[in-house]
Amino acid sequence: MIVLALDAGTTSSRAIAFDRDGAVLGFDQRELTQFFPRPGWVEHDPREIWTTQLETARAALRNAGATAADVAAIGITNQRETAILWDRATGAPVAPAIVWQDRRTADRCDALRANGLEPLIRAQTGLVLDPYFSATKIAWLLDRVAGLRGRAERGEIAFGTVDAWLIWNFSGGSRHVTDVTNASRTMLFDIRRLTWSDALLDAFAIPRALLPEVLPCTAAFATAGAEHLGAPILIAGVAGDQQAALVGQACFRDGLAKSTYGTGSFVVLNTGARIVESAHGLLATIAYGFTPGEATYALEGSVFVTGAAVQWLRDGLGIIERASDVERLARTVDDNGGCFFVPAFTGLGTPYWDPHARGTIVGITRGTTRGHLARAALEAMAFQTADVIDAMERDAGLSLCELRVDGGAAENDLAMQFQADVLGVPVVRPSTAETTALGAAYLAGLQAGYWEDLGALARRRRERSRFVPAMPAPQRAGLLAQWRRAVARSRDWEQAPSS
Ligand SMILES: Nc1ncnc2c1ncn2[C@@H]1O[C@H](COP(=O)(O)OP(=O)(O)O)[C@@H](O)[C@H]1O
Numbered sequence: 418m419i420v421l422a423l424d425a426g427t428t429s430s431r432a433i434a435f436d437r438d439g440a441v442l443g444f445d446q447r448e449l450t451q452f453f454p455r456p457g458w459v460e461h462d463p464r465e466i467w468t469t470q471l472e473t474a475r476a477a478l479r480n481a482g483a484t485a486a487d488v489a490a491i492g493i494t495n496q497r498e499t500a501i502l503w504d505r506a507t508g509a510p511v512a513p514a515i516v517w518q519d520r521r522t523a524d525r526c527d528a529l530r531a532n533g534l535e536p537l538i539r540a541q542t543g544l545v546l547d548p549y550f551s552a553t554k555i556a557w558l559l560d561r562v563a564g565l566r567g568r569a570e571r572g573e574i575a576f577g578t579v580d581a582w583l584i585w586n587f588s589g590g591s592r593h594v595t596d597v598t599n600a601s602r603t604m605l606f607d608i609r610r611l612t613w614s615d616a617l618l619d620a621f622a623i624p625r626a627l628l629p630e631v632l633p634c635t636a637a638f639a640t641a642g643a644e645h646l647g648a649p650i651l652i653a654g655v656a657g658d659q660q661a662a663l664v665g666q667a668c669f670r671d672g673l674a675k676s677t678y679g680t681g682s683f684v685v686l687n688t689g690a691r692i693v694e695s696a697h698g699l700l701a702t703i704a705y706g707f708t709p710g711e712a713t714y715a716l717e718g719s720v721f722v723t724g725a726a727v728q729w730l731r732d733g734l735g736i737i738e739r740a741s742d743v744e745r746l747a748r749t750v751d752d753n754g755g756c757f758f759v760p761a762f763t764g765l766g767t768p769y770w771d772p773h774a775r776g777t778i779v780g781i782t783r784g785t786t787r788g789h790l791a792r793a794a795l796e797a798m799a800f801q802t803a804d805v806i807d808a809m810e811r812d813a814g815l816s817l818c819e820l821r822v823d824g825g826a827a828e829n830d831l832a833m834q835f836q837a838d839v840l841g842v843p844v845v846r847p848s849t850a851e852t853t854a855l856g857a858a859y860l861a862g863l864q865a866g867y868w869e870d871l872g873a874l875a876r877r878r879r880e881r882s883r884f885v886p887a888m889p890a891p892q893r894a895g896l897l898a899q900w901r902r903a904v905a906r907s908r909d910w911e912q913a914p915s916s
Pocket residue numbers: 426428678679680681723724725726727728740741742743744824825826827828829
């Protein structure tokens with residue numbers, strides 16, 4: 418038997434068939450079209466999310482030499498916050514999906530902040546008032562699509578994050594459900610009481626009839642109809658992708674943390690039963706929940722640009738051909754030569770939350786080379802992550818013992834060694850690169866009895882590489898101090914055009 422994990426990401430749909438050892442038996446991936454209809458807007462086609470996901474599921478099974486009869490359960494993980502509204506009668510989306518990166522509701526957030534809504538949001542959802550989360554995206558659609566609010570009030574419309582949309586389609590429209598981690602990113606979910614918040618639904622003027630039922634991450638979400646994969650299969654595990662990576666990295670104890678380095682980086686720290694209120698711009702969120710009414714919590718920090726800075730070296734400057742070439746280029750120099758690169762292309766996230774910051778390279782001299790720039794881009798990944806972890810340690814009152822890493826840019830040995838050096842703790846790369854999908858598989862497999870319990874999963878964790886800090890503490894402190902001076906120079910740069 419195998420477990421099939423579906424990973425509906427921002428830029429691609431992927432499907433992976435895992436065996437009991439967590440080995441990948443079959444894999445498939447399809448690109449997802451990105452739509453940028455206006456500056457600051459980011460949309461997806463919900464139908465394309467569904468069709469590509471279904472195609473990858475079929476292909477992954479084929480590639481594994483398996484059929485639906487071999488699948489113990491399906492696990493789903495997904496880009497979070499992205500909002501989809503559809504007609505319950507026809508299953509047709511009423512508009513494109515508004516993606517988590519979309520900034521169209523920034524003004525709405527400013528107005529709500531002026532009305533004093535932020536303390537309620539922080540207290541109930543653990544989030545900050547930002548267009549990133551689903552609530553203002555849903556409200557925007559209700560206000561802008563003709564007749565939609567009335568239809569929503571009459572119960573004719575459904576809202577879902579990507580997980581709920583996929584489950585609806587797999588179940589032929591018979592199941593409208595999500596899991597606690599995805600619910601915790603909507604800005605409508607009370608993470609203490611683990612229910613939708615009437616006060617927030619009211620504040621955002623969102624009818625309750627839109628919302629899915631919320632289940633733990635391990636549950637009988639739905640049965641995928643035989644018409645899709647050849648036989649009925651239980652969808653038994655669901656989590657948002659950053660939470661799924663936490664599970665895939667077996668961060669099951671308070672104080673364990675992972676960082677996923679992709680386009681940007683997401684750092685998640687397990688805080689156990691504690692909801693930690695951050696004084697440094699971190700989000701309190703749900704890590705996972707296994708039974709109704711119970712949840713484990715996390716602190717999360719988001720860095721908008723890490724791997725994307727390497728993409729910029731490739732596409733913007735043309736100084737490398739492939740992202741992986743950056744390491745060779747960076748190794749042509751011994752250090753950054755005094756050059757610091759703050760890749761604040763779209764502002765800065767945790768802990769600065771400065772939408773007006775812009776990319777800055779400081780310390781350039783006549784001796785600066787492409788190698789120094791490459792090195793500075795890699796060091797920026799590590800410095801930004803160190804800023805988030807510093808905030809986490811202060812908020813949670815603990816010291817990290819190691820950082821577990823995954824994602825495309827975590828394949829870079831130079832960057833990961835530097836990460837260990839600036840953190841002063843080991844950085845650990847797991848044997849399974851597909852940690853997010855593995856986490857979704859774990860959740861489904863736990864529910865289906867394919868794996869025994871969390872202890873069994875933690876015991877089967879294997880390390881592929883361990884980077885041990887080697888930098889003397891004074892050197893680390895000096896570099897971090899210089900980095901923070903560079904950040905200060907990047908901040909508050911962009912100004913609204915004068916009218
Ligand atoms: N060897 C490498 N060193 C540094 N960055 C890399 C390397 N390989 C890939 N990347 C970066 O990692 C990102 C891709 O990682 P991935 O996990 O697929 O991201 P996402 O899921 O956000 O699309 C790209 O931004 C790319 O520039």
